[in-house]
Amino acid sequence: MPDQQRTLVIVPTYNELDSLESIVHRIRAAVPAADLLVVDDASPDGTGVLADRLASVDPAITVLHREGKDGLGRAYLAGFDHALARGYTHIVEIDADGSHDPAELPAMLDLARTADLVIGSRWVAGGAVRNWPWLRQAISRAGNAYSRAVLRSRIRDITAGYRVFSANALRSLHLDDVSSQGYCFQVELAWRLERAGRTVVEHPITFVERENGQSKMHLGIVLEALLRVTVWGMTGTPSSKSVR
Numbered sequence: 752m753p754d755q756q757r758t759l760v761i762v763p764t765y766n767e768l769d770s771l772e773s774i775v776h777r778i779r780a781a782v783p784a785a786d787l788l789v790v791d792d793a794s795p796d797g798t799g800v801l802a803d804r805l806a807s808v809d810p811a812i813t814v815l816h817r818e819g820k821d822g823l824g825r826a827y828l829a830g831f832d833h834a835l836a837r838g839y840t841h842i843v844e845i846d847a848d849g850s851h852d853p854a855e856l857p858a859m860l861d862l863a864r865t866a867d868l869v870i871g872s873r874w875v876a877g878g879a880v881r882n883w884p885w886l887r888q889a890i891s892r893a894g895n896a897y898s899r900a901v902l903r904s905r906i907r908d909i910t911a912g913y914r915v916f917s918a919n920a921l922r923s924l925h926l927d928d929v930s931s932q933g934y935c936f937q938v939e940l941a942w943r944l945e946r947a948g949r950t951v952v953e954h955p956i957t958f959v960e961r962e963n964g965q966s967k968m969h970l971g972i973v974l975e976a977l978l979r980v981t982v983w984g985m986t987g988t989p990s991s992k993s994v995r
């Protein structure tokens with residue numbers, strides 16, 4: 752990792768008790784100079800308690816406890832506020848369930864030296880998915896194809912949740928205006944940056960389906976994305992006015 756980068760890796764959690772310790776150790780091993788923020792939404796299974804225990808023995812780890820389950824987008828927005836207030840230059844999004852291999856992070860952070868957003872992408876050459884149910888693959892492929900067409904985007908994996916943002920790019924977005932709550936949040940941020948002429952690059956990854964715990968994906972999340980993307984495509988908003 753380049754010396755001038757100060758990186759915060761944000762790990763959102765909701766009921767990830769059986770995954771958290773492993774992913775935290777893998778992240779720390781892959782990017783030892785990076786700090787790590789767990790954003791837990793009061794997981795009933797005690798994930799937040801485990802996160803506190805991990806933080807108590809590693810000063811690089813901090814835990815943000817939120818009052819209850821409030822969606823992935825809002826968890827990340829809280830994490831971004833934390834990162835930007837503390838002067839990090841690069842902010843990483845990564846799932847807690849092991850689907851995103853932290854070993855890709857040095858390469859992604861290297862790309863982030865000259866990009867505003869680096870997406871760990873399943874749907875570019877060299878990218879892949881492993882053990883993902885066909886329905887999830889179909890939703891992802893269809894969602895990306897629809898977004899590309901309706902939003903006139905060039906991004907192949909605009910819903911991906913494995914990312915590096917430059918702090919400058921996040922600052923340029925008016926994060927208070929971000930309306931999406933669920934996974935559509937990922938589409939909104941990437942599209943706003945792309946429309947503003949920011950550099951968005953995709954780095955091929957192999958996405959591996961979780962071995963422990965349950966997915967939080969549900970029909971409402973898909974419908975939110977479908978509705979919002981359709982409206983954005985028709986109205987042209989969220990407008991580039993929202994990006995400095």
Ligand SMILES: Nc1nc2c(ncn2[C@@H]2O[C@H](COP(=O)(O)OP(=O)(O)O)[C@@H](O)[C@H]2O)c(=O)[nH]1
Pocket residue numbers: 762763764765766767790791792820821822823826845846847848850912961965966967968
């Ligand atoms: N803090 C928080 N994390 C969430 C929430 N919803 C999902 N996550 C986390 O977001 C990541 C991706 O969720 P996951 O259920 O694996 O989604 P999938 O990979 O699309 O099936 C995991 O680390 C989850 O624990 C939420 O409402 N709050």
Ligand SMILES: [Mg+2]
Pocket residue numbers: 846848850961966
């Ligand atoms: Mg998952």
